[in-house]
Amino acid sequence: MSGRTTALTPPADARPPVRHPEAPAPGEVIGAHYDNCFGCGGGVPHGLHLEVRAGEGVRVTAEFRVREAHQGAPGLAHGGVLATALDETLGSLNWLTRVIAVTGRLETDYVLPVPVDTVLHLDAEVSAVHGRKIYCTATGRIGGPEGPVAVRADAVFIEVKLEHFVNNGRPAEIKAVLSDPDQLKVVRAFEVNP
Ligand SMILES: CCCCCCCCCCCCCC(=O)SCCNC(=O)CCNC(=O)[C@H](O)C(C)(C)COP(=O)(O)OP(=O)(O)OC[C@H]1O[C@@H](n2cnc3c(N)ncnc32)[C@H](O)[C@@H]1OP(=O)(O)O
Known part of the structure; x- marks a missing residue:
């Protein structure tokens, strides 16, 4: 066996996810976490401009x-772009748990x-948590929210500290983010998490 399936299956002692008491209310739009994010940022002309809403639970x-800039084969979405859309939707689950992952x-x-x-x-949810590992799934349907x-x-996200970004991001962008009051609100939302 490749080991992939094992890594995506929560272990028997995994816990159910917990919705943070200050999570956005169901139906509320979760704003972009970063204006230059390819998935959700408004500052990327060819980005996905995903508008994510909080649902019930986690x-x-x-x-x-899908726009012309997102093609792979003629007239069809590129698979990597679709994976990005799934990844970004899954990443937005951070806002419901208030855990950065x-x-x-x-x-x-x-x-x-x-x-x-x-x-x-798109629809994504956390299925289980084990230590720093967050197990989650997402689907993308066409023709409507109930379409095929x-x-x-299936994904595993790993919880990280804010230092993950501060220590690894290109300094110019980190400096800009940390001096932007709107972006700092995003950072503080996570800092209050115990
Ligand atoms: C300032 C700005 C703030 C902005 C905030 C919002 C940002 C939101 C962005 C969202 C954007 C959208 C989303 C994006 O695009 S996020 C961008 C794409 N992802 C990355 O860049 C991550 C790159 N990878 C890393 O940095 C490290 O490898 C991480 C941090 C992930 C782990 O390295 P670390 O040294 O910390 O971990 P560890 O080795 O102590 O392991 C810990 C546990 O995790 C388990 N494990 C590890 N790896 C894997 C794996 N691949 N599969 C399954 N499990 C894995 C491991 O077995 C262990 O479990 P256990 O043995 O304890 O049971």
């Missing part, structure tokens, strides 16, 4: 319209081709 939904492993199934102009209806699944993913 769940989020999002919509992503980055993608450790992401396994994607491509079920249906996704043409340009399609709106992908076109893409899906």
Whole structure:
């Protein structure tokens, strides 16, 4: 066996996820975590501009319209772009747990081709937590929120401290973020987490 499946399956003593008491209310739009994020930032013209909403429990939904800049084959979305949409939606679950976590492993199934102009209806939830490992799944449906699944993913996110970004990000961007009052609000939202 490759070991991939094992790594994506929560161990028997994993815990159910806990929604943070100050998580955004169900239905509330979760704003971009960073203006230059390729997944959610408004400052990236060819980015995905994902608008994510908090759901019930530890769940989020999002919509992503595939544009010409996102093609792989003629008229079809690039698989890597679709994986990014799943990854970004999964990353937004951080806002419901108030735990900062980055993608450790992401396994994607491509079920249906996704043409340009399609709106992908994304849905992600945390299934279990074990230590710093956060097990989660996501689907992307076409034709509506109840339409057929076109893409899906299983993932393990790993909890990190803010230092993960401060110590590893290019200094110019880190400096800019830390001197931006709006961005600092994002950082502080996580700092209050015990
Ligand atoms: C200032 C700005 C703030 C902005 C905030 C919002 C940002 C949100 C962004 C969201 C954007 C969207 C999302 C994005 O795009 S996030 C961007 C893409 N992801 C990354 O760049 C992550 C790069 N990787 C790393 O930095 C390290 O490898 C990490 C931090 C992940 C682990 O290295 P670390 O040295 O810390 O960990 P450890 O070795 O002590 O292991 C700890 C535990 O984890 C388990 N494990 C480790 N790796 C894996 C794996 N691959 N699969 C399964 N499990 C794995 C390991 O077995 C162990 O478990 P256990 O043995 O204890 O049971």
